[in-house]
Amino acid sequence: MAIESDSIIDYLSLARELEKPVREAGQAILDIYYQGSAVQIKDDGSPVTKADLASEAILLPAISVAAPSIQIVSEENATSHGLAVTDRFFLVDPLDGTKEFLKADNKGAFTVNIGLVEGGMPVMGIVYAPALDRLFFGAWESGAFEMFGNVCRKIEVRKPPAEGWTAVASASHRDKATNDWLQAQGIGNTIAIGSSLKFCLIAAGEADAYPRYGPTMEWDTAAADAILRAAGGRVLTADGQVLGYGKPGYRNTSFFAYGSGSPSLLQKQVPYDH
Numbered sequence: 001m002a003i004e005s006d007s008i009i010d011y012l013s014l015a016r017e018l019e020k021p022v023r024e025a026g027q028a029i030l031d032i033y034y035q036g037s038a039v040q041i042k043d044d045g046s047p048v049t050k051a052d053l054a055s056e057a058i059l060l061p062a063i064s065v066a067a068p069s070i071q072i073v074s075e076e077n078a079t080s081h082g083l084a085v086t087d088r089f090f091l092v093d094p095l096d097g098t099k100e101f102l103k104a105d106n107k108g109a110f111t112v113n114i115g116l117v118e119g120g121m122p123v124m125g126i127v128y129a130p131a132l133d134r135l136f137f138g139a140w141e142s143g144a145f146e147m148f149g150n151v152c153r154k155i156e157v158r159k160p161p162a163e164g165w166t167a168v169a170s171a172s173h174r175d176k177a178t179n180d181w182l183q184a185q186g187i188g189n190t191i192a193i194g195s196s197l198k199f200c201l202i203a204a205g206e207a208d209a210y211p212r213y214g215p216t217m218e219w220d221t222a223a224a225d226a227i228l229r230a231a232g233g234r235v236l237t238a239d240g241q242v243l244g245y246g247k248p249g250y251r252n253t254s255f256f257a258y259g260s261g262s263p264s265l266l267q268k269q270v271p272y273d274h
Contacts (some may be wrong), residue, residue: 011116011139014066018114018126019135019147021062025055026130029095035129051101052076055094055112063090063114070116072080073250075219085246091115091222093121097195108132109194115222117245118199125226127196136200138230144203147240157232157259158205164189165208168198177213177254185209199224202259203231210257218250225257233259 032051039049056076056163063072067090073080095101097110108131116124123140138144144155148151166189169178174192182190191207199221201207212274222245225235235257243255 007186009118009124011117011122012137012142012201014116015124015126015137015139017066018062019113019137022112022114022126022128022131023135024129025058025094028054028058029101029110030130031114033101033104034041034219036104049095049101051096052095056092058114059092059094059114063092073219075217079248088116088118088221089246091117091219091245091250093196093219093223096127096220097197100194106131107193109197111195111224113219113223115219115224115226117218117222120244121242122222122226122229122245123229125223127200127223127227127253129197129200130194134197134200136203136224136227138203138227140226140230142230144227144231146200146204155231158200158208158230159260160208166191166206167209167211168201168207169211170194170198170214171231175214178211181213182209195225196220198231199235199257200227202233202257203228205259208259211254212252212256213254216252216255218245218247221252221255228257228259231259233257 029051032054035206053076056074060072060074071083071086071089072092073083073089074094076094093113095110096113100107100109108129112128114126115122126133126137133149135147145152146155167182167187168191191201198210202210225243228235235255237243238254
């Protein structure tokens, strides 16, 4: 199935078509993970490893075959960051959670991310955590799903339990603003985890909210954002607008992701001066 840029897309079928290369990229990452990987520092100060590049080398050709006319913006392809934004484009993070990958702490909180954006909104996403063998995918108007091994199940956000909300927060980038927000909401239960798994845990009904004050890029969030929305959740900016894509430099502002709870909880914001 080759998709042209102006075609009507079966988003869910596209996600399933990309499952094979995503798993292959995940296996390439694991091979390097267990061997140990040297790290280089990019111009923006972030780390890149052989695993990032090995994953990208698998993903980009596969996406180009599946959708040859749709633009691809990938974290490790700096040239793509300067491309003019089109109505429909992929956002790819070959290894999300590089810092977690480098920790080699056996938590496996790193992922392979492919998101499709259309009209400024994420409409399809696939996220694979190879060390955990958890694969999430979802599409606009088609729902969200998780594959664990060969078992596929539909996932949905949960109604927050009576005993209180559980928030997910960054394991490597948690800051004072996040802690202040959690305190302001009266949320005591937190899960510290890296990568786009934070969105996926909300989508799977394992958590309820994810506040993010620190900087992120659109390729960090698009795939899992699409999955969360397909599962019934939402992602809002600090001023209550739906988080959009194709912004200048592909940079996100602070945002708040949540499941089926009341968005009024997210109105008690903590000032952010970064």
